[in-house]
Structure formats: structure tokens, C-alpha cells
Amino acid sequence: MAKKGMLLVGHGSKLPYNKDLVETTARLIAEKTDEYIVRAGFMSLNTPTVQEQLEAFRKEKIEMLVVVPLFLARGVHIEKDIPAILGLPEGARAGTFHMNGKDVPLVYASPIGSDPLLAELMLKNAAEAIAELER
């Protein structure tokens, strides 16, 4: 059965931490599920770029492309820059991805946003820092 493609989009940074975060998260997602072929691409300063990864997905056997921005919250990149690269009108959450030979649905997911899982992550980071203090 054809998989879905997941393009994890990172902001990019001169420092190595954003790229590490996005690529490690892509790897963790790929380990968790067989549903997706996962690739990471960057808006700026790091490679592969979003455009390069879209090009790579055109050659994969996928039945759908889901673009997931690894950003904390909405902002100019989320609302304007990424939609422009994807050929989506501003505000659109879905469109079409033109593969080599066929078209598949393109879905544009939300950034992290407020979520109980994020609250849990903050509690976990707090607990780890306290545990380190007590060691």
C-alpha cells in the first residue's frame, strides 16, 4: 500500500540546534509509524530546503503529502512563506501536490500550538532539571 509523505518543515538557524531538533524529530516520527515516509526540510540557513524535499517527494510512491511545520506558533512563515512555497492560497489548509505523473492531495498541518502534550513536555523538562540538581 502506498504511504503518505510527511514533510517536517524547520525554520533553520546559523546554530546547529534547530537542524538537530527537526532532523531528530523526523527520525523519531519514522520510528513510531510506518504510515509515512518522513523528510525534513528548512525555510532558511540549513539544507535540504523545503523546495529540495518537495522535489524528492515527487519521485516517491505516496498517496498524499502532509506538510507539518515544526514551529511553536503561527507567524509570518506559517501564514505566508510556507503556503507560498506550497502553492497554497493564504489560509488554505489543503490543495494538490503535483507528482511526476499524477496529482495527490496536499495537506498543510498546524504548528505545535497549545496542546496538553506540550504542557506535559514542559513538566517533564522541569522534573529532569530538578532531578539533575538533586543528583
Added chain:
Amino acid sequence: MAKKGMLLVGHGSKLPYNKDLVETTARLIAEKTDEYIVRAGFMSLNTPTVQEQLEAFRKEKIEMLVVVPLFLARGVHIEKDIPAILGLPEGARAGTFHMNGKDVPLVYASPIGSDPLLAELMLKNAAEAIAELER
């Protein structure tokens, strides 16, 4: 029993989304646990500032202050700016918080970083966007 203080530090933004995210996450954390008094403060562009919230914590009954940056990854804010405000040397993960009258431990937690919970959150956002398409 005295609680711990948790200062959730946000980047701040001209747009409303970062402030919303940080304040909603602070609320979600407070709903999840009685262990902490939770406050949100911002590095720039939004209020209350980090400094204002430190001042507010000086008047609370807390036995420890944990500072948790709601940032994706390490960077200049995490490595230099926040430690400077906290009076921590660069690289230090713990120090002392001077309350009105007594000193308590100060703990500086890590930003989000790569974590299986973050991978899960990305998968959840992808699934929600696909479900929306199919509605």
C-alpha cells in the same frame, strides 16, 4: 506544604500567537498539577516580562523556582540572555533565587528539544489536518 514556582519563559512576538501559546500552556500546566505555582513571562515585545514575574515570585511562598523556557531549541536566548536575567553564569543549570527574606534553589530547565512527545505532537497535528480534509 510550600509549592515550587515555575516560570515559563516565552520569546514574545508582535503577533498574538506566541503570547497565547505560552499563557495557554501555563494554564494547562497549572490544571495538570498542584506541585507548582505557574507564571508566564516574556523576553521581549510582550508583558509581563521575565523580570516582572521574578519580582512576583519573590512574594510567593515557594521552596524552589524552576525556570522553563518555552523555546524549541537552544540558541542565544537560552544560552546567554535568560541566564543573564537569572544571574546564572553561562552553562549553569542551577543557582540561587533571592526571595524577600530567604534564598531558595533556582533551577534552569532545557527548552523543548527532541523528545518522543514532540514527535507524537507532530503526528497528532498531521492526523488532525488529514481528518479535516476528509470532513
